[in-house]
Amino acid sequence: MLKLCGFHVSNYHNKVRLALLEKGIAFEEDANCRPSQKDEWLARSPLGKVPAIEVDGVSLVESQVICDYLEDAYPQVPLYPKDPLAKAKVRELIAVIELHMELVARRLYGGLFFGGAFSDETKKEVERDLAKGVRAFSKLVKFDPYIAGKELTLADCSAFVNLPLVSMASKLAFGKDAFEGMPQVKPYLKMLGERPHFAKVNADRKAASEAAAAAAAAKKAG
Numbered sequence: 001m002l003k004l005c006g007f008h009v010s011n012y013h014n015k016v017r018l019a020l021l022e023k024g025i026a027f028e029e030d031a032n033c034r035p036s037q038k039d040e041w042l043a044r045s046p047l048g049k050v051p052a053i054e055v056d057g058v059s060l061v062e063s064q065v066i067c068d069y070l071e072d073a074y075p076q077v078p079l080y081p082k083d084p085l086a087k088a089k090v091r092e093l094i095a096v097i098e099l100h101m102e103l104v105a106r107r108l109y110g111g112l113f114f115g116g117a118f119s120d121e122t123k124k125e126v127e128r129d130l131a132k133g134v135r136a137f138s139k140l141v142k143f144d145p146y147i148a149g150k151e152l153t154l155a156d157c158s159a160f161v162n163l164p165l166v167s168m169a170s171k172l173a174f175g176k177d178a179f180e181g182m183p184q185v186k187p188y189l190k191m192l193g194e195r196p197h198f199a200k201v202n203a204d205r206k207a208a209s210e211a212a213a214a215a216a217a218a219k220k221a222g
């Protein structure tokens with residue numbers, strides 16, 4: 001059986017988990033896998049990141065690659081439109097969300113969330129690049145009611161896990177929500193969060209984040 005490996009705080013793990021749940025694919029999950037540069041994990045995930053899946057003894061990484069595989073292998077409940085151009089528009093949205101917003105904001109996570117630091121130069125670059133990503137996003141989104149139109153797609157799975165992170169990072173770093181000019185974002189995320197699978201993934205993310213914070217506090221206390 002297909003196995004998903006990662007952990008519940010990871011946005012990319014949660015994107016794949018949402019796709020599996022929404023498509024109704026039976027899967028096992030190992031939610032205790034962490035990113036690592038150790039040989040044992042590199043053998044399964046060549047960049048040392050999560051998530052990875054295992055299918056018939058074969059490992060596969062990169063959430064978008066994994067989701068595209070799921071779509072090809074399990075077409076019964078689609079998360080893409082059939083029309084090739086409409087499908088490409090969904091993938092375009094995912095690329096903007098992940099490459100031009102989340103990956104940009106990610107440069108600040110170490111400093112914001114993990115006790116690290118970033119330079120003023122990095123902060124300026126992120127502010128500039130994030131503004132471009134958000135502008136592109138605002139030109140592409142439909143909110144009709146889903147992000148790419150009338151049907152739930154993989155772009156919604158990506159948006160649900162990534163928009164809150166970008167929003168939080170921008171508020172903390174710049175004192176201003178990157179989506180402050182897009183009032184549709186909050187009700188859209190709320191609407192998605194009411195879907196049972198999205199609610200489950202979100203609840204598990206919260207529980208795992210709280211457990212991780214408690215473990216870090218206990219370690220610090222000695």
Ligand SMILES: N[C@@H](CCC(=O)N[C@@H](CS)C(=O)NCC(=O)O)C(=O)O
Nearest residue numbers: 010011012035049050051062063064
């Ligand atoms: N492009 C990758 C990104 C995966 C990723 O960055 N995962 C994070 C956890 S959310 C990770 O493993 N970070 C550790 C690292 O980059 O070494 C994907 O879509 O799967």
